[in-house]
Amino acid sequence: QVHLAESGGGLVQAGGSLRLSCAGSGETFRSNAAGWFRQAPGKEREFVAAISSSARITPYATSVKDRFTISRDSARNMVYLQMDSLKPEDTAVYFCAMRTQTWPSSRKEDFDYWGQGTQVTVSS
Numbered sequence: 770q771v772h773l774a775e776s777g778g779g780l781v782q783a784g785g786s787l788r789l790s791c792a793g794s795g796e797t798f799r800s801n802a803a804g805w806f807r808q809a810p811g812k813e814r815e816f817v818a819a820i821s822s823s824a825r826i827t828p829y830a831t832s833v834k835d836r837f838t839i840s841r842d843s844a845r846n847m848v849y850l851q852m853d854s855l856k857p858e859d860t861a862v863y864f865c866a867m868r869t870q871t872w873p874s875s876r877k878e879d880f881d882y883w884g885q886g887t888q889v890t891v892s893s
Contacts, residue, residue: 771795771882773865778887781855789850789887791865799843802873804880805850807861807889814864818850819873826873833859855891862886 777789791803804819818829818839827839838851848865866880874880 771798771867773798773867773882773884775863775865775884775887778863778889780890780892783855783857783891783893785855785891786851786853787855787889789852789863789865789889791848791850791884793846793848793865793867795846797869798846798867800871801867801869802871803841803848803865803867804873804875805839805848806864806866806877806880807859808864808886809861812861814877816875816877817863819875820848821873822871828873828875830875852889855889857891857893860889860891862888 772794774792802821805817806814808814816830820827820839836854841848864886865884867882868880
C-alpha cells in the first residue's frame with residue numbers, strides 16, 4: 770500500500786511563491802510516475818503537472834506552464850511542486866497522486882493513489 774502526504778500549502782499574496790511537498794511511502798513510489806492535481810470549490814479536480822519515474826518527462830497544464838515546476842527526489846521518496854508568480858485563480862486544494870506506471874499522465878483516472886490534499890490560497 771502506498772501512502773502520500775502533502776505539505777507546504779498556505780496563504781500567499783498574488784505574485785508570491787510556495788513549494789508543495791509530497792512524501793510517499795513504499796518502494797513503488799520512487800519507481801512510478803507522480804502528479805499534482807488541484808480542486809477549487811465547486812469545480813472538478815484538474816491536472817496541474819506530472820513527472821515520470823526518471824524525472825525526464827514533465828508535462829504541465831497550460832495554465833501553470835512557465836510558473837510551476839515539478840521535481841522529485843527519488844532517494845527520499847519526495848515529489849515537489851514549486852509554484853511561482855501565483856495568481857488568485859491558483860487557489861485550490863492541491864493533491865499529490867501516484868500511478869503504477871513509469872510514464873506520466875494528465876488524466877486523474879490514470880492515478881491509483883492520492884494524498885489528502887493541502888490548501889493553497891492566493892489573495893489579490
